[in-house]
Amino acid sequence: MRSFTTAPTTEEIVALADEALAWAQRHFPRDLAKLLEGVAIVVDDLPDDETVEEMGFDSPWELTGLWRGVPLTQRSVLQTPDQPEMVHLYRLPILAEWIETGEDLRSLVRNVLIHEIAHHFGFSDEEITRLEREG
Template identity: 60%
Template sequence: MARFHHPPTLEDIVELAEQAFSAIPKELRDLVRGAAIVVEEVADEETAQAVGLESPWALTGLYRGTPLTQKSVLDVPAEPDSITLYREPILLEWIETGEDLFRLVRNVLIHEIAHHFGFSDDDIERLERDGG
């Protein structure tokens, strides 16, 4: 994996997210097909507050859309599903934890994909804690 000698750019995070997405089993990738993966610098205050956080710096990723568990073939989608990764909070966590940046990006991406499947944050934390 690449070692960075400068702060990773938006493009660097996009590349890591693409690599992480490619490493996900094909069956899961197919189920997430159509969901856009976007990288932004940092969430705005309104977005952070909407998900119950006091600061946008605590938000590393966000799934927007209707989870598969709530979709119907009869529904007309209002907007496409998307997964947003927030570069600056990811880099802050990277610096604070020393975690490998690829692994960190992959974990955020997988966390947000889990929301696509209808998992709550509590469900995801329980799975991570119990080892799956």
């Protein structure tokens, strides 16, 4: 895959996210990795206004990713999901962070994806931040 010096296309962000998901499935404990099977990754340029409002942000540029689905800690074995489990990645805010921080784009996409997967496993933002500091 190419080294990025210009803004990647949506398809290239999808490819980076697929690569990151495959990495997670190889590196997470087997019982957790199995739970990621069938997770859909959707890449949009920006979140819609409804999502921005729902998440309590002032601007769509503040949101790089979002898990849509029921966290494992809140699921019942009798519950049938209304929608498929999805990770939404927002291309333009990710690119803005990439430009601002100079972080490697592959690492950035992987970090956003792993952050959203952690939400799926029931971690709060505070717990994820603590784990990132410890890791």
